[in-house]
Amino acid sequence: MFLASPKKLRSFGIIGMNQRNFGLISRYNPRHLYPLVDDKLKTKLLAQQAGITVPKLLGTLHYQHDVKLLQEVLRPYNQFVIKPVKGSGGKGILVIVEHDHNLYFKPSGDAIQLVDIERHVSNILSGLHSLGGKPDSVMIESLIQLDPVFSGYSYEGIPDIRIIVFRGYPIMAMLRLTTHASDGKANLHQGAVGVGIDIGTGGALHAVQFGETVLHHPDTRKTFSELFIPHWDKLLQLAAACYEMTGLGYLGADLVLDRDQGPMIIELNARPGLSIQVANYAGLAPRVAVIETLKAIDPDPQARVIFSKKQFSTVLNPHTPRLQHTRYDDPR
Template sequence: MFRLLPDLKSKGVMGINRRNREYILKNNPRRNYVLVDDKLETKKLALAHNIGTPELYGEIHYQQQIQHFEELVKGRDTFVIKPARGSGGGGIMVIREVGPMGYVMSNGRVLSVEDMHFHLSNILSGLYSLSGLRDKVIIEQCIELSPIFKNVSYKGIPDIRLVVYKGVPVMAMLRLPTVSSAGKANLHMGGIGVGIDMATGQTLNKGVRYNNFIDRHVDTGAKLGAIDIPDWQQCMRLAAKFSDIVGMGYIGVDLILDQTFGAMMLEVNARPGISIQVANRAGLLPRLDLIDENKAYDLPFEERIAFATKHFAAPATTQAE
C-alpha cells in the first residue's frame, strides 16, 4: 500500500517499527492496555464519563450463560454481538431482525437459535480474541446509519478513525464498508479508507482500497470526496477526551455517527495502524513533531482542538472540489 506514496521519507511517513519504539512504548503504559484491549472495559469507562457509546444490552462471561441469551435480547429486533477482545472485525455479528426462522443478519443470512448459541460459544472460547484466550460476549445497540453515508456504504456502518497523540487529534479517516469487506469498515478485508481534512471535517478527493487510489465507491459508484462529517469538532473532542480519560498518549479512537444520537465512541486501539497516512496522502511524523515542538499537549482542552484544526488542514491538492 505504501508504494502509493513516493518519497516516503520526505513526506514524513512513519513505519511500524518507529511507531512501536517511539510512540507506543513511550506513551502507552502497559497497565492501561486492559482499558482499551477489552471492549467491555472501554465501554464501561466511556459510560462512567458520560461519553456517548452504543447502549450495552448485556454481556456473557461463561458458557452456561448462553442458555439465557434469549432473555437478554427479549423485545429487541436489532442488536450487535461482538467479542470483547476481538480484532479486525472478527466475530462481530449485526442482527437486523428477529423472526420466526431465527436471527436475520445485515447480509440477509438467517441464523437459527442453535447457530447463534454456537457462535456465542466460539467467542467465549477465544476464537476471535487477540490472545486466543477465553473471551466475553458483548451485546449492544445496533447503530442506525446516518443519512450522510447512505450512498457510500454497503450493508454496514462506516466509522471514523482518529489518531490522538498526547490528547491532540492528529489525523483521521473515514472507513467505508464494501461487498468484499462483508459490510464491515475494515481496510484489510477490502473496505475503503478516505482521508479527512482536520480543519473542516470534509473527506478528501480520493480514497484508498487495497493498493489503489479511487474516487468513487466500488459498489455504489458514489463520489468519495466532499462528504461533510456532521459535528466534526465534537468528533475531535470525543477522541481527545477519551485519550485523557484512558491515560494513553498514542491511540486510535473509532467513532460512529448515529442518525439520532450523532457521534458515539465505538472502540479504542492502543496500536493504531499506519495506513491512515496513505488515505490522507500525508505522513504522521511532521504532525507529531509539531505537537512536541509546540508542547501542544500542555494546552487547555479546547485549545488542543483548535491547534489540530489550525495546523493539520489538508493540502489543497488533496481537497475535494
C-alpha cells in the same frame, strides 16, 4: 513500480510498523493502560463516566452456561451487535439487522439461526478471538443507525470514523466505508474504503480501496468529492477527550454517527494501524513531530481540537504542517 523508495517515503513522513511499535506505541502507551482499551466493557464504563456517548449495552455473557440464556437476552431486540469484549481488529463481531422468528439476518441478507449465534458466542467465550486465546466475555450492544448523511456511501454496514489522537491532539482522521467486498465490515484490509478526512473541515480528501485510489464508492458509485462529515467538531472533541480518559499517548478512536444519538465512541485502539496514511496520502511523522515539540499538553480537549484544526488542515493551508509549526511556536 511496485516498491516505493524508502528515502521518498521517509521524506513524506510515512511511519512504518517498526517505527510505530518502537517510537509511538512502546514510548507513549504504558503497558498497564492497555486493559482499559483492550477490554471493551471497561472502555464503555470509562466513557460513560466521562460523559461520552456510547452504544447502549444490551447484555453481557461471561460463562459458557450463559449461552443458554442467549435466546432470552436477545428476545426483546430486533437488531443488535455481538462483540467479543477483548477482540481485536474487528474480529468476532456479528451484526444482526433483523430478527424474524428463528431466523436472524445479517446485513448482507444471509439468514442464520439461533444455534449459529450460540456457537459464535461460545467461540467468543472460549477465547477464539481474544488476544492470546484467553477466555473472553461477550457483549451485546444496540445497533447503530445509519446517519442519512452517509446513505449512498456505505454498503451493508455502518461507516466509522477513525481518529488518531496523539498526546490528546487529533492528528489524522479517516472515514471507513463498508463495501460488498468487506462483507459489511469497516476493515481496510478486508476491502473497506478508507477516506482521508481533513482535520480542519471534516471534508473528504481522498479515498482508497485495497491501497488503490478510488473516486466513488465501488458499490453505490457515489463520488466522495462532496462528502463532508457533520458534527465534525464534536467528533474531534470526543476523540481528544479519550486521552484524559485512558492516558494513552497514541491511540486510535473509532467513532460513529448515530442517526438518533449523534456522535458516539464505539471502540478505542492502543495499536492503531497505519493504513490511515494511505487514505490521507500523508505521513504521520510530521504531525507527530509537531506535537512532540510542544512544551506542554493543553489540558482542555476543546483547546487541543482548535490547535489541531489549525495545524493539520490541509485544505485551507497550502503550507506543510512542519513549517507552520515553527512559525507558530517561535514567538512563545
